[in-house]
Amino acid sequence: MGSIDSYIFRTTLTSFAVILASLTGVIWITQALRGIDLMTSQGQTILTFLGLTGMAVPVLVLVIAPVALMIAVAHTLNRLANDSEIIVMNAAGLSPLRLVRPFMFASVVVAILVGFISAYVAPEGLRRINRWDSEITADILANILQPGRFSQLETNLTIRVRERQPGGVLVGVFIDDRRDPNERVSIIADHGTVLKNEDGSFLVLEDGTLQRFETGKQDPALVAFGRYAFDMSKFSRARDVTYGIRERYLWELLWPEPGDALYARLPNQFRAEMHDRLLAPIYPFVFAALTFAFLGLPRTTRQSRNFSMAGAIAAVFAVRLAGFACSIVTSSTPAVAAAQYLLLGATLAVSLWVIARNIVIEPPARLMELINALTASLARLRLRPMPS
Template sequence: MGSIDRYIFRTTLASFALVLVSLTGVIWITQALRGIDLMTSQGQTILTFLGITSLVIPALVLIISPIALMISISHTLNKLATDSEIIVMNAAGLSPIRLFRPFLYATCVVAALVAFIAAYLAPDGLRRIKQWDAEITADVLTNVLQPGRFAQLDQNLTIRIRERQPGGLLKGIFIDDRRDPKERVSIVADHGTVVKNEGGSFLILEDGNLERFEAGKRDPALVAFGRYGFDMSKFNKGHDVTLGIRERYLWELLAPEESDQTYQQLQGQFRAELHDRFMSPIYPFAFAALTFAFLGAPRTTRQSRNFSMGGAILAVFGLRMAGFACSVLTVKSPLAAVIQYLMLAGAIGISFWIIIGGVVIEPPAGLIEAINRSNERILRLFGRPAAA
């Protein structure tokens, strides 16, 4: 790799990293704000909150990476054009296809990253989120007991807590237990914590009073306690996790078990997800080739690049939207996946034909004249003389 190649390669990857981190950070923040109740209503720490919400980042990077690559290539080409470096390289005998080489190297790096995320990292993060969510949902102490509300855990068992504090501390606990027809137990405790061990889940109450009403007796028995354990194990459901299609690794999609009920019911969605994983590392090549085809040709500083930039954005956007549509159709028809492969191959092939031929994509002359006439009418409307 020559000095020019290293310069363009470093500039492209540096821009890609900056755009990727920026876009992913913005979208991650919007997603993370939805789970802010982890620290409030469920008594989780900030580290737990950040750890759980960060598991979705690989799935975001998988979608954002091709777009970030397109933006970074556009930025690098505009920088080279603004400094007239593309003109100088072309005059020195550097062909457009030769100039595309360092961009191709950068695209290979991005495609390798996307392939690894699609095959392993993104599904691994999503399945960890699902497993954690299943544990939270199965645990009645964190899912049902909400501050300030009476929770009916059983037909004859009611629990209320006043508030949750950091570290899982529960304040102002009230329990009304009427499950035993021979007696009724009411418990009031200042605070308590949840303890889980091999024996089950227990609500450890501290500094409270226990009032027991036994059938046939006039006066209740009142006991003050410093520490009391209330068994909650029977209210915790099992949390077997059924993995969805997006939570499966690539090899699990390639060879699913015939006895898998999810596969038996959703074979079309398995097929669509598998092809999406295969095509994920192809999209960076398609986006890079399309962007360079529109912006990579040498132009003078007097030639506007706005049309080329708009054309590159529309081409990339149209290709991705068509890919999403094909992914949806692949669920019912395998032919849609073939069309998507052909569409990507066609986009890459046409782009390379434009690059090799040195074709400059510019708007038709009639369109330019129409835009100029429209601008003149607008300027006259506002009383300003049109530029010569």
């Protein structure tokens, strides 16, 4: 790799890293705010909240990375054009097809990153979210004992906690247990904590009273206690974790197990997800070539780059939107998967053909005249003095 290639390669990857981190951070924050209820209403720690939402970041990167590369390529080309470096390189004999090479090198790095995330990292993150969610769902303190609410665990069992204090201390605990048809037990405790050990989960109550109303007796039995353990093991069992299609590794999609019940029920969805994973590393090459076809060719200062930038954005958006549409249709019609490969292959081939033929993509002359006339009219209206 020559000095020019190294310069463009470093500039593109540096811009890509900054843009990827920025876009991922913004989108992650917006998505994480939707799950803020996990920390506030369910009493989870900030580390649990960040851990759960952070596991979904690789899934965001899969979609954002090709777009971030497109923006990085556009930024690098604009920088080279503003410094007249593209014109100098072209005058020195460096053809556009040769100039696109370092951008393809950068696309290789992004494609490897996307392919690795698609094959392993993203499914692993979703699997951990699934397992973590199962543990949180089984957490009595987080999901059953909600402050200020009467939680009906069973038809004849109700628990209420007035408030939760730091350290997992539950204040103002009330339990109404009518599961035994021969007696009714009401427990009021000043405070309590949840204890988990190998024997199960228990609500350990302190400084309270227990009232037992037995059938056939008029007066209840009242007992004051300093410490009482209420068994809640039945309500803290983690649910069985089953992995969905998006949580399968790439090799599990390519070669599903013969006895896989999910594959037997949804074979088309399996194939659609497999094609999405295989196509993910191709998008960086397509977006880079498409952006270069609009912005990478040398042009004079009179040739506006604004239209080229808008065209590159519109073309990338159209290709990605078409890819999403084909992916959705593939779930019901597997033959449409071929259209995704044809779409990306044709877009890449046409882009490289435009680059090799030195075709500068410009708007029609009449369109530019109309835009210029409209701009001039607006400028005259803005400069016209207001009537007194």
